[in-house]
Amino acid sequence: MNIFHIIWIIGVLVYQIGIYIPRVRDYKRKERVALVALPGDIFLELTTWVFWQFAPFFYIFGNLLSFANYSLPNWASWLGVIIFGASLWLYGRAYADLGNNWSARMEILTGQTLVSNGVYAYIRHPVYAAMFLWAIAQPLLLHNWVAGFGLIILFTPLYLTRMPREEKMMAEHFGEAYKTYMQKTNVSSQ
Incomplete structure (x- = not known):
């Protein structure tokens, strides 16, 4: 284990404990108005999660993935x-x-409002953008083809299949307000 592995582990803990878990607690109490999910969504979400949070621990704490190790200069890390x-x-x-508008799934919650302030004033899908940044950082921190690059390989199809449907769902729910918002902002990764 090296300093970059420790930084990655600390980042996962910060995300899970400081960012994600507090939202999930509140989210579980909310009523859903509409859920737009396909059977393949769960598979893509699960495999993305495995390469986002699970495979890196196999790399850091075991030798199972050592066949796929590579080296990078420190400046890259x-x-x-x-x-x-x-x-x-x-x-x-x-x-x-x-x-209160946060949702773990592609759905509309009761009382959900269109958020267009903060980072949403500049980036239409900042959560997807954050995931892409993580997916770019991971192979720079974890020098392993599986644990490092697996996330971006699996997250990209999730993004490409989910984001257009999410846009459609939001446009149908929020109408002209969302269409106006779309014209003012950039999609996270285009």
Whole structure:
């Protein structure tokens, strides 16, 4: 284990304990108005999660993935630290700006409002952008083809299949307000 592994572990703990878990507690109490999910969504979400949070621990704490190790210069790993920090900041900011509108799934919650302030004034999908930043940082911090690059390989199809349906759902629910918002902002990764 090296300093970059420790930074990654600390980042996961910051995300889970400081950003994600507080939202999930409130989210579980909310009533859903509409859920737009396909059977393949759960598979993509689960496999993305495995390579986001699970496979890296196998790499860091075991030898199971050692066949896929590679080396990078320290400056590349420090660049990964900066990108990783930006990802955590963007996650925290996006979740805070969403407030009670945050949802773990592609759904509309009772009383949900259109959020267009904070980071949402500049980036239409900052949570997806934060995940892409994490996916870029991970192979710079974890020098392993499986634990490092698995996330971006699996998150990309999730993003490409989910984001257009999410846009459609939001446009149908919020109508002209969302269409106006779409014209003012950029999609997270285009």
